[in-house]
Structure formats: C-alpha cells, structure tokens
Amino acid sequence: MVDAIVFIVSAIIILGGAVGVIFNQNPVHAALSLIASFFGVAVLFILQEVHFLALVQVVVYGGAVVVLFLFVIMLLGVEEIERFDDEPIPGQRAAALIGSVLLLGVILAGLFLSGPGGNRGAVALTGKPSQMVPLTTDPNVVQLANDLFTRNVFAFEATGLLLTIATVGAVVLVKNRGGEDLVVDEPGTSVR
C-alpha cells in the first residue's frame, strides 16, 4: 500500500515535470521542471531497491546535466520567452500530437494485447526470464560492481574512452575560431 502511494506520487511528479518541460515558454523554468522529473525517477529507483542507480540519477542527471543546461542557457542569454502562438508549419502540432498518441498506443498495445502463449504484461514483451546475471541477496552496489568489473569490464573501459572523446570534442566545438565574439559579450547588443 505504501509502495502504491509512493509510486503514484512520484509518477505525478515525473509526468508533471515532463509536461512542465514541454509547456514552459521560459527555458530556465523548463530546466527546473526537468529536475523534478529526474528526482521522481530516482524515487522510483529507490522504490525498486536499485540504490546505486538512484544515487547516480540524482548526481549525474539532477546535478551535472541540468546544471550544464542552465549554464548554457545563461551563458548564451537565450532565456527569452518562446512564443507559442505562431506555428511555422501549419498543422505541425496536431500532427505531432497524433503521432505521439499513436506511439503511446503502439507501446501499450504491445504491452497489453500481444504475447506468446497468451501471456500479458511484462512477460508478453520478454518471454521467459533470461537469467543472464541473476539477482542475489548481496547489496545492490556490490552486485552491480561485480557485473561491471567482470562481465562488462571492456565496455566499462570503453565508456572511459568515450567520456574523454566527448570532453575533447566539446572543447574543439566550443573553441572560438577567428575571433568571433560571443554575442552577449558585445557592448550594446546585449540580449537582456
């Protein structure tokens, strides 16, 4: 019963945050709604006793990613209101709504309708449990670390390389070539 209440409250927070991201005209408010959504997901992870991923969710998503978003918004000074009343492509919003509802319908149909052997719900999508790495009674962090540093050690090293490449790539992309100044730094043309 407590689980259900926690789930419903965090689902409301997650979906409310998502709606806030989409319908806030101010990008700063959208980023703050995004934090709410990420924290709701972290609560759901804790509810499923996936403690390490909940921690990483808060630190990486709620911390680093959203701070990076806010940093870019304020660096560029793009926190002006995006007007919703002009629609550049006629009928685009209605088409987007229909497309998203159809996407949701397809996922839910796959979840509730199909399935081998008359199975429904989660089993319908996956079939028999795979048991690649069965869960044990060890603490969550210990299990995850054992799996990461034995079965997935090569992928783990590759993510280190990936992060290095991303850092170097960001520096190269943002580097100011040819003395082209930031618009917000020019006197008199400040956006705000």
Next chain:
Amino acid sequence: MEVTTTWYLVLSAVLFALGSFGLLVRRNPLVMFMCVELMLNAVNISFVAFSRSLRDLAGQTAVFFVLVVAAAEVVVGLSIVVALLRRNPTATVDDFAEMKG
C-alpha cells in the same frame, strides 16, 4: 494494491510519448534536448522494472551505460548548441534547416 511491473511500463510509455511530443513541438534546441533526456529516462525506468521483475542484473548494467552515454551525449550536443546559438541567440531549429558550413 501492489505495484506491478506493468505500472512501471505504462508510466515509462507515457513519459516516452510525452518526450517525443515535446521533441516534435518545441523549436528551442535546448528544450528539444531536454525532451530527449526525458525519453532516455523513460527507457531507464523500463530497464530497471524489467531487471526487478526478471530477477536479472543485466538491466541495471544497461541503465548504467545509458547514463554514461547520455552524459557524453549532453556534453557534445550542448557544445554544438553553443556553437550554433552564439551566432544568433534567438535562433530556433528552423533556422538550421540547411546544414551548410
């Protein structure tokens, strides 16, 4: 009331559809990026839910790698957005329709 895996999967589907709707509707490149993050989170929810219901750790490992790749993707994507928006801070994605140098 017991929270079953289906609850998590339905929530994940709704969040994914909301993210795709935002990605299609919004024109600010930063907000579109946030909607991509929402869709990634939706997938993470279903990975963890399946990991719990199938008693299998592989789903949680997948979420770990999704987190790392998402962090790298945000870094590169935001630097592209910075490179584009510093020329014209009021630009929307419609202004980048032609990918000419």
